[in-house]
Amino acid sequence: MNKNKLTLKGVADLIGVSTATISNAFNRPDQLSAKKREEILAQCKKIGYHGPNKAAQILRKGESGIVALILADSIEYMVSDPVASMFIKGVSRVLSEHNKHLLLFSGNEASIRNVSDFVDGFICYGAPHNRALADELKSLAKAVVTVDFDIDGLPSVNIDNEQAAFDIASQTIESDDNIAVLGLKLIDASQTCRIDGHALLEASTSISHRRLNGYKRAAAQHGKNIDNHLIWHIPESQGHYAKEAAVQALDSIPRPTTIMCMSDIIALELLQVALARGIRVPDELKITGFDGIEEAARTRPLLTTVCQSSINKGELAARQLLNHSMSNEVLAYEIIAGETV
Amino acid sequence: MNKNKLTLKGVADLIGVSTATISNAFNRPDQLSAKKREEILAQCKKIGYHGPNKAAQILRKGESGIVALILADSIEYMVSDPVASMFIKGVSRVLSEHNKHLLLFSGNEASIRNVSDFVDGFICYGAPHNRALADELKSLAKAVVTVDFDIDGLPSVNIDNEQAAFDIASQTIESDDNIAVLGLKLIDASQTCRIDGHALLEASTSISHRRLNGYKRAAAQHGKNIDNHLIWHIPESQGHYAKEAAVQALDSIPRPTTIMCMSDIIALELLQVALARGIRVPDELKITGFDGIEEAARTRPLLTTVCQSSINKGELAARQLLNHSMSNEVLAYEIIAGETV
DNA sequence: CTGTTAGCGCTTTCAT
DNA sequence: ATGAAAGCGCTAACAG
Numbered sequence: 001m002n003k004n005k006l007t008l009k010g011v012a013d014l015i016g017v018s019t020a021t022i023s024n025a026f027n028r029p030d031q032l033s034a035k036k037r038e039e040i041l042a043q044c045k046k047i048g049y050h051g052p053n054k055a056a057q058i059l060r061k062g063e064s065g066i067v068a069l070i071l072a073d074s075i076e077y078m079v080s081d082p083v084a085s086m087f088i089k090g091v092s093r094v095l096s097e098h099n100k101h102l103l104l105f106s107g108n109e110a111s112i113r114n115v116s117d118f119v120d121g122f123i124c125y126g127a128p129h130n131r132a133l134a135d136e137l138k139s140l141a142k143a144v145v146t147v148d149f150d151i152d153g154l155p156s157v158n159i160d161n162e163q164a165a166f167d168i169a170s171q172t173i174e175s176d177d178n179i180a181v182l183g184l185k186l187i188d189a190s191q192t193c194r195i196d197g198h199a200l201l202e203a204s205t206s207i208s209h210r211r212l213n214g215y216k217r218a219a220a221q222h223g224k225n226i227d228n229h230l231i232w233h234i235p236e237s238q239g240h241y242a243k244e245a246a247v248q249a250l251d252s253i254p255r256p257t258t259i260m261c262m263s264d265i266i267a268l269e270l271l272q273v274a275l276a277r278g279i280r281v282p283d284e285l286k287i288t289g290f291d292g293i294e295e296a297a298r299t300r301p302l303l304t305t306v307c308q309s310s311i312n313k314g315e316l317a318a319r320q321l322l323n324h325s326m327s328n329e330v331l332a333y334e335i336i337a338g339e340t341v
Numbered sequence: 342m343n344k345n346k347l348t349l350k351g352v353a354d355l356i357g358v359s360t361a362t363i364s365n366a367f368n369r370p371d372q373l374s375a376k377k378r379e380e381i382l383a384q385c386k387k388i389g390y391h392g393p394n395k396a397a398q399i400l401r402k403g404e405s406g407i408v409a410l411i412l413a414d415s416i417e418y419m420v421s422d423p424v425a426s427m428f429i430k431g432v433s434r435v436l437s438e439h440n441k442h443l444l445l446f447s448g449n450e451a452s453i454r455n456v457s458d459f460v461d462g463f464i465c466y467g468a469p470h471n472r473a474l475a476d477e478l479k480s481l482a483k484a485v486v487t488v489d490f491d492i493d494g495l496p497s498v499n500i501d502n503e504q505a506a507f508d509i510a511s512q513t514i515e516s517d518d519n520i521a522v523l524g525l526k527l528i529d530a531s532q533t534c535r536i537d538g539h540a541l542l543e544a545s546t547s548i549s550h551r552r553l554n555g556y557k558r559a560a561a562q563h564g565k566n567i568d569n570h571l572i573w574h575i576p577e578s579q580g581h582y583a584k585e586a587a588v589q590a591l592d593s594i595p596r597p598t599t600i601m602c603m604s605d606i607i608a609l610e611l612l613q614v615a616l617a618r619g620i621r622v623p624d625e626l627k628i629t630g631f632d633g634i635e636e637a638a639r640t641r642p643l644l645t646t647v648c649q650s651s652i653n654k655g656e657l658a659a660r661q662l663l664n665h666s667m668s669n670e671v672l673a674y675e676i677i678a679g680e681t682v
Numbered sequence: 683c684t685g686t687t688a689g690c691g692c693t694t695t696c697a698t
Numbered sequence: 699a700t701g702a703a704a705g706c707g708c709t710a711a712c713a714g
Contacts, residue, residue: 007690007691007692008691008692008693009691009692017700017701018700018701018702019691019692019693019701019702020693020694020700020701020702021699021700021701023692023693023694024693024699024700027693028693031699031700032699032700033699036699050452050454051454052691052692052693053458053690053691053692054455054456054457054458054459055396055399055400055403055405055458055459055690055691055692056400056458056690056691056692056693056706057691057692057693058396058399058400058459058692059396059397059399059400059690059691059692059706059707059708060691060692060693060694060705060706061692061693061706062396062706064396064459065455066444074433074437075429075430075433075437075443076430076433076434079420079426079429079430079433080423080426080427080430082421085420085421085426086421088416088420089416089417089420089421092415092416092417092420092445092447093417096415096416096447101444101445101446101455101456102416102444102445103407103442103443103444103445104433104442104443104444104445105442106433106437111391113391113392114395114406114442115395115442116395117394117395117396117397117707118395118396118399118405118459348706348707348708349707349708349709350707350708358684358685359684359685359686360685360686360707360708360709361684361685361686361709361710362683362684362685364708364709364710365683365684365709368709369709369710372683372684373683373684374683377683393707393708393709394706394707394708396706396707396708397690397706397707397708397709398707398708398709399708400690400691400692400706400707400708401689401690401707401708401709401710402690402708402709403690458691683714684713684714685712685713685714686711686712686713686714687710687711687712687713688709688710688711688712689708689709689710690707690708690709691706692705692706693704693705693706694703694704694705695702695703695704696701696702696703696704697700697701697702698699698700698701698702
């Protein structure tokens with residue numbers, strides 16, 4: 001007798017057929033009679049053999065059913081950000097429909113080489129902080145879909161950030177406005193600060209710079225210019241970072257009459273600070289957001305913002321990966337006319 | 342010449358050493374001189390060989406560096422629930438400190454056998470809906486840590502749900518109160534409804550039933566009984582499900598004067614409905630929550646609730662898994678004395 | 683310190 | 699429809 005191990009070979013001569021037959025019974029039903037297949041499966045079940053070892057299959061077939069989601073920021077942060085969670089939600093929905101598994105991977109960490117040998121593909125959400133990672137992705141020989149940024153020659157999912165920013169700014173700015181911007185990740189700094197005197201991050205890969213360009217273009221149409229001294233950098237879309245910027249902005253003299261925020265979280269924080277100071281919105285201060293998160297839809301006064309569907313983004317990105325689509329998709333957005341403008 | 346493939350063997354005779362030496366250079370620095378090691382690593386880099394193939398390593402070593410997080414509910418849902426996100430946050434923090442990867446896995450899906458061959462271990466958050474899954478976990482020969490429920494003989498992380506519920510209820514209930522409970526997952530139904538006339542889920546594995554017992558015990562101390570007609574089942578801790586129950590509870594005649602909620606999300610929803618109706622809290626209606634989420638801490642009136650640290654839970658669960666600890670940990674909780682009681 | 687070699691468990695031609 | 703056998707790429711025991 002062969003050793004009692006629950007391996008294809010062991011099971012094979014336990015029930016007296018060849019390894020290939022068992023393998024086929026599990027993976028390629030068309031290679032044997034339905035009846036024999038049932039028999040074998042039943043036998044296996046009785047013995048306690050639950051099918052071919054996955055690790056071996058991965059090596060042999062070069063496929064694992066695992067898709068890595070690379071998050072630009074830490075998983076920690078992403079999982080508590082409403083925009084990112086919705087995105088993850090979309091991805092995971094499509095993946096699980098296709099029986100794929102989701103590996104959460106933070107772009108901050110070591111090399112993606114760590115997983116690229118067994119993962120079926122990558123969805124990369126947001127431009128990685130370290131440029132090297134983007135280069136590696138390109139040379140990877142695995143399927144990659146980028147979201148909210150682009151890598152030459154790779155499929156992607158985006159919205160037109162500049163146009164969206166332009167649109168909402170156009171509807172907001174009036175000729176006698178004093179304009180400020182609470183921006184997200186505009187420079188390389190881990191603290192909230194004004195951007196004047198700092199080198200901007202590479203504009204090509206940054207949605208924030210596209211948005212800023214949109215704001216500026218709209219301002220220019222009213223013959224206005226947005227001073228770098230009235231543009232804030234906020235390192236992460238979180239309340240406490242945003243609050244700092246909000247306070248500084250509202251302390252500015254003269255006080256801005258229009259403040260455009262690059263996320264709803266930021267805008268909501270600003271709104272709260274402003275209302276607490278008794279500033280009338282929108283009479284004395286107009287506020288715009290970006291994203292269209294649920295909390296903004298629940299809050300009164302209703303925030304005027306750009307609504308993008310992060311769930312759709314996630315679903316589409318996952319579908320592109322699974323279908324090996326190579327297209328660069330641009331999703332629609334919608335301006336929510338709220339009560340803050 | 343050997344074929345030009347970037348494999349240990351190929352690289353080995355490309356640079357003229359044995360495969361073992363290269364393998365050691367990457368995995369066991371102590372097996373060769375530092376100098377030789379540097380040389381080899383440099384050569385490999387030049388050639389474009391980034392280290393041993395991971396899929397092969399997994400098969401060979403039986404270790405992947407991947408930890409599966411099994412979520413009782415869909416990933417979709419979990420990722421947008423503040424309590425679950427905090428938990429994931431804690432897990433992912435510890436895991437990434439140890440260079441492990443996180444595989445998000447939904448317990449609704451097929452069998453965990455799908456991944457158990459290559460995953461290093463499982464963290465199971467919340468009692469799985471299908472009992473079979475729990476049984477499989479036990480017979481798995483992989484490290485498992487359960488959270489918010491127990492499996493005999495396996496390590497776990499919990500809080501004392503019954504005692505916590507008892508504590509907050511004791512502080513809340515007065516002798517002339519009319520008590521209702523907005524419960525979570527008390528019966529097997531996908532709709533919000535009262536629990537009278539329904540079979541309860543197995544109490545032993547359900548934190549909700551422990552909490553309910555705590556409430557009942559506290560009520561009994563005041564010589565009171567909580568009628569099943571005033572206990573609601575809410576299938577998921579989400580606003581719209583909670584709202585239904587809140588409306589029904591407030592429509593009850595006589596209207597309850599104390600409503601204990603099994604999550605803050607539920608309590609916050611109830612609070613909103615009550616305030617919208619002009620019901621004075623806590624004068625006419627006392628409300629308690631459970632969890633201690635950030636939104637509750639920001640909301641006014643401040644919610645009286647049980648605060649448990651989901652981040653700590655996640656961190657501890659991950660540490661237990663990595664350390665192969667087998668203990669059953671019980672974490673502390675704290676009663677937040679808010680303004681709703 | 684280095685090289686040889688036997689598997690890890692499986693899939694898939696190829697021949698029967 | 700089935701069986702035999704060649705690897706997938708690597709690690710670790712062993713011998714030198």
